[in-house]
Amino acid sequence: MLTSVLAGLGLGLSLIVAIGAQNMFVLRQGLRREHVLTVALICTASDVLLIILGVSGVGLALRALPGLVEAVRWVGAAFLVGYGVLALRRAIRPSGATLQASLGRPPSAVGTASLATRTAVAPVVATCLALTWLNPHVYLDTVFLLGSVANTHGEGRWWFALGAGLASALWFFALAYGARLLGRRLATPRAWRIVDAAIGVVMLGLAASLIASA
Template sequence: MLSTWFTGLATGLSLIIVIGVQNALVLRQGLRREHVGLVVAVCALGDLLLIGAGTAGMGAVAAAHPGALRVLSWVGAAYLLWCAIGSFRAAANPGTLGQTAPRSRSSVLGTVLAVTWLNPHVYLDTVVMLGSIAASHGPLKWAFAAGAMCASLLWFTGLGFGARALSGPLDRPSVWRAVDVLTGLVMVAVAISLLA
């Protein structure tokens, strides 16, 4: 059972560590020291729910309805391109933490919810892929799922609060320009992959 848990942990980490829109947002909010707990909680809870749904068998349902994922892809791509434009604008005029206006809790919550629930890659990775792999472990599927869920908790917590801890030394315009450009490029790349 413990080896199945470790397999779930390793698989979950291998999928989540790849830079994506969620990770870019968590990193950015951590560096801004702004509503980090909220962002980490929403991302981790979303993963927990989706991994649980996939393990419970929703992955087969999602795979059987590609039309729903296609609509979600178009909506997600449009939203990501809109967010990318904002990131590129910010990169054109980088500031420091003290120079940027803080975002409201509701604005950050809306963004993290959209990035979490409008991104079809999240469903493919958590519900379809992790759900399918969990199912292959038969009666130990929930041990695998628990490992994958722990991976999400560890990753988002470490990324968000680690970035917050490093925000002081990294609070320079050149760092913010790099973060904004990276965030914008990731969003454009994910949007293009959603439309492809």
């Protein structure tokens, strides 16, 4: 039992601890101190559901539908391009324009204590779900690969799934709340232009990799 849990924990962390669209979004929300708990819960719950699908054998059924993954690939690539362009647009605007536009007040009045009220929760949830479920690697890694490895544990496959689920919870909450602690250090227009530039480059790079691997 313990062996299966630790194996799931290790594989789960190895698959999830990487620079990706979902992790970059969680990081950004944590830095903004905005809907942090909601984002961490959505990402964790989504991963747990995907793990359950993989361990229960749904991944085998999805293998018979290669067109599904291809459709997700192209829709996901388009979404990443759009998100990346918007991030770069925020980065190249004058130093105070981005924060002023998002907060409706001068940059000098920005305070990290009020950052959680910047954006309505609905668009944050929608973006989080899109970055999670429109990523074809989620299905290839979490559903297919992790599900296949879990089933090698026989009766202990659900303990393996438990370990993988714990890995997701530990990672997303650590990333979100760890970034949240750094939010005060980045409450300047210049810092946010750098963050958005990095996010834009990563998102466009990920989109390009999806298209190239089609």
